[in-house]
Amino acid sequence: MIDEKVDRKKSIGGSDIGIILGYSHFKTAEQLFLEKCGFVESDFKTNKYIEYGNMMEPIIVSLFEEEFDVKILQPGVIYGEKEYYTANVDGIVIDKKNRQKYILEIKTASLFSYERNFNQNKIGVPINYYYQVLWYQFITGINSIPAKLIVYLNSDEGEYHIYDIHYDHKRIASILPTIDKFWEAVKNKDWNIFKNQIRV
Numbered sequence: 001m002i003d004e005k006v007d008r009k010k011s012i013g014g015s016d017i018g019i020i021l022g023y024s025h026f027k028t029a030e031q032l033f034l035e036k037c038g039f040v041e042s043d044f045k046t047n048k049y050i051e052y053g054n055m056m057e058p059i060i061v062s063l064f065e066e067e068f069d070v071k072i073l074q075p076g077v078i079y080g081e082k083e084y085y086t087a088n089v090d091g092i093v094i095d096k097k098n099r100q101k102y103i104l105e106i107k108t109a110s111l112f113s114y115e116r117n118f119n120q121n122k123i124g125v126p127i128n129y130y131y132q133v134l135w136y137q138f139i140t141g142i143n144s145i146p147a148k149l150i151v152y153l154n155s156d157e158g159e160y161h162i163y164d165i166h167y168d169h170k171r172i173a174s175i176l177p178t179i180d181k182f183w184e185a186v187k188n189k190d191w192n193i194f195k196n197q198i199r200v
Helices: 014-020 029-037 048-068 111-117 127-140 169-188
Strands: 070-073 077-079 086-088 091-095 101-109 147-153 160-165
Touching: 014 029, 014 127, 014 169, 029 169, 048 070, 048 091, 048 101, 048 147, 077 127, 086 127, 101 111, 101 127, 111 147, 127 147, 127 160, 127 169
Parallel strands: 101 147
Antiparallel strands: 070 091, 077 086, 091 101, 147 160
16 A cells, blocks of 8 residues: 555654664664654754755655666655565666566665665675665565665765665565564563674
8 A cells, every 4th residue: 555644653664774674874773762752852963964865855866767777767655565664765767668667766865874884794785774775665565676776975076876775585585583572662662672682
């Protein structure tokens, strides 16, 4: 099912996965739990880099469509097999030649951030981004072709880098019990349900 908006307190989306699994440098699973339960307000604050990313996203979509001769759909929120599984993808890419589909995730970064966080592991992208894209592939079922994660650098040169994210159903299967246990804790407003959960 597709919807334009979703209450983030009532679902688990792609950006939550890395936090739940303990891979976020900015938020802990317990902080996310408190926000989902409504015990605290989200500590999210916008900044010039986030504003820049929001401004650049439609431009990057247009450039990607033109360069690779594809059509990019932005369908809004997609629900998975459970009511709290959601994905808000940046784009579903349709190849105009063969009609094949794949997921597109867009990130922006400064050169310093890019050099510090990318190409530091075998995957090439930060592990929380990796799980975010895997989640989108899982929820949408669009996973037979590798997803593309494009990183657009905040520079005058318009430099960007593209990474292939190959779907791994075994890895997804391995994290689902952790995701479900986290949601059980949220539903019951009881952190003790999750706090000793073994992370992947």
